[in-house]
Amino acid sequence: KKKSIYLKQITIIIVNKNLHSLVALFKESKFNKKKAIFLVAVILLSLIIVSKMTLNDEKEKFVEKGTTDGLSRALLKNGIFQNPWDTWKKPEMSGLLRWGLFHKDNTKLPSDNTILDNNLPVHLTSDEEIKKFCEEDTTNKIKIIWIGHSTSLINFENKIIIMDPVFSERASPFAFAGPKRFRPVPMTIDKIPKLDAVVISHNHFDHLDYKSVLSLHEKFGKNEANPLNWFVGQGTGEWFKSCGIVKNVHELLWWESKNFKDLEFVFTPAQHWSSRGGFTENKALWGGWVILGKSKKVYFAGDSGYCPAFKEIGQKYGPLDYSFIPIGAYEPRWFMGPQHVDPEEAVKIHMDVKSNKSFAIHWGTFALASEYYMEPKEKLDEMLDKYSVDKNNFITLRHGDLNEFE
Structure with missing residues (x-):
C-alpha cells in the first residue's frame, strides 16, 4: 500500500x-x-x-x-x-x-533543531520591529529582512517591496510532498503593516507560492486608494488571472521597464526556465529585477545559471548599490549547472554587475539540491578570498534580522 x-x-x-x-x-x-x-x-x-x-531540447523551434x-x-x-x-x-x-x-544526497540536515538553531538562527520579528521597519525613512539607505530562500522584504526609498514571497511550509503544489522548510518563517504576512510592490522572478513553486500570493492580495490588493502592484515576467499574468488577480499586474519582457511611485522596475535576463505543471513549460518568462531609485539601485537576480547577461546588466545599470544573488541549490553540477549558479559563479555575478553590496539568497531554507546544507555559506567565503573580494561586500544575512545599509 x-x-x-x-x-x-x-x-x-x-x-x-x-x-x-x-x-x-x-x-x-x-x-x-x-x-x-x-x-x-x-x-x-x-x-x-x-x-x-x-x-x-527544442532549440530548433526558435528563431533568434x-x-x-x-x-x-x-x-x-x-x-x-x-x-x-x-x-x-x-x-x-x-x-x-x-x-x-x-546521486548521493549530501545535505545532511540535522534532526536536532538545536544544531539548526545554532548554525542557522532565526530571529522572530516582533510587531514593533516590523512596524518601525516599514515606517522609518530610507531616503538615503536600505532596510532588509531576509525571510528565507529568495524571499526578502525591503524598505527602499520609502517603498516597501517584497521579492518572490514564499511563506508556505513546502515549496511545492502539494501538501504531502516537495521540499519542506527546515527554517521557520520569521514573520507572517498578517504582521506586515504596509506593502507597495511585489517582484516575481519566475513561476517555480519555490518563488511563486499560491497561498502567499492570495494572502498578500487579500491584505493589500483590495485597497483602491493604494493597491498592491505586482511586477512579473511576460506570460505570468495568466496565472494571476486564474487566482482572481487582474489589476495592477505588470508583465514585462527583458529590458522593459515600468515606473511606479518614483521607482523604475526593469526586468532583466536570467538563464533559467519556467513551469507551473501541465502544459505551462516556458510559457512565462523568467528573469531578475533592477529597481532604479532617485539615488540608489537595487538588483534581484532571481534564479539563474551563469551566463553573459550579468555583464550586460553591469554595463547598462552598474554600479549597482545593493544586489540579491543566489548561492545555493547547485549540486550536482552536471544537472544544476545551467540553471543554478554555485558560490563561485555568484561572486562572478557580484563582480559582473558591479555590485557595491551583495546579499546571499536561495539557500539555508529548503533542501533543493544535494550539497551540504551549510556549504553555500562556507564556499562563498572561500570564493570571496579566491577573487580578492572584500567579505564585507558580499554577506549572508540571518533569517528575520533587521538590517540597514547606507
Missing part, C-alpha cells in the same frame, strides 16, 4: 514537472528505491508518448531575433520562451531520475 501511494505521488509530481518535489520525495522514501526504478521508467515513457511533456543594442533577448516562438545563450542546457527527465535515484 505504501509503495502504491509513493508511485501515485511520483506520477502526480512528474505530470506537474515539479523537479524539486520529485527528488525530495525520493529522499524522503523509506523503501528500496531500486525496486521502483522500472515502474517509474514505465510511467515516464507513458507520459512522453501520451502527453509529450518531456524536457527535451537580431538586436542592435547588444543586449540579450529571450527567444520566442509559438508562445514558448527560450534562453539565447550557448551556456544553456535544458534539464532532461533522464538526468532528473539519475539525480534522484543514484
Whole structure:
C-alpha cells in the first residue's frame, strides 16, 4: 500500500514537472528505491508518448531575433520562451531520475533543531520591529529582512517591496510532498503593516507560492486608494488571472521597464526556465529585477545559471548599490549547472554587475539540491578570498534580522 501511494505521488509530481518535489520525495522514501526504478521508467515513457511533456531540447523551434543594442533577448516562438545563450542546457527527465535515484544526497540536515538553531538562527520579528521597519525613512539607505530562500522584504526609498514571497511550509503544489522548510518563517504576512510592490522572478513553486500570493492580495490588493502592484515576467499574468488577480499586474519582457511611485522596475535576463505543471513549460518568462531609485539601485537576480547577461546588466545599470544573488541549490553540477549558479559563479555575478553590496539568497531554507546544507555559506567565503573580494561586500544575512545599509 505504501509503495502504491509513493508511485501515485511520483506520477502526480512528474505530470506537474515539479523537479524539486520529485527528488525530495525520493529522499524522503523509506523503501528500496531500486525496486521502483522500472515502474517509474514505465510511467515516464507513458507520459512522453501520451502527453509529450518531456524536457527535451527544442532549440530548433526558435528563431533568434537580431538586436542592435547588444543586449540579450529571450527567444520566442509559438508562445514558448527560450534562453539565447550557448551556456544553456535544458534539464532532461533522464538526468532528473539519475539525480534522484543514484546521486548521493549530501545535505545532511540535522534532526536536532538545536544544531539548526545554532548554525542557522532565526530571529522572530516582533510587531514593533516590523512596524518601525516599514515606517522609518530610507531616503538615503536600505532596510532588509531576509525571510528565507529568495524571499526578502525591503524598505527602499520609502517603498516597501517584497521579492518572490514564499511563506508556505513546502515549496511545492502539494501538501504531502516537495521540499519542506527546515527554517521557520520569521514573520507572517498578517504582521506586515504596509506593502507597495511585489517582484516575481519566475513561476517555480519555490518563488511563486499560491497561498502567499492570495494572502498578500487579500491584505493589500483590495485597497483602491493604494493597491498592491505586482511586477512579473511576460506570460505570468495568466496565472494571476486564474487566482482572481487582474489589476495592477505588470508583465514585462527583458529590458522593459515600468515606473511606479518614483521607482523604475526593469526586468532583466536570467538563464533559467519556467513551469507551473501541465502544459505551462516556458510559457512565462523568467528573469531578475533592477529597481532604479532617485539615488540608489537595487538588483534581484532571481534564479539563474551563469551566463553573459550579468555583464550586460553591469554595463547598462552598474554600479549597482545593493544586489540579491543566489548561492545555493547547485549540486550536482552536471544537472544544476545551467540553471543554478554555485558560490563561485555568484561572486562572478557580484563582480559582473558591479555590485557595491551583495546579499546571499536561495539557500539555508529548503533542501533543493544535494550539497551540504551549510556549504553555500562556507564556499562563498572561500570564493570571496579566491577573487580578492572584500567579505564585507558580499554577506549572508540571518533569517528575520533587521538590517540597514547606507
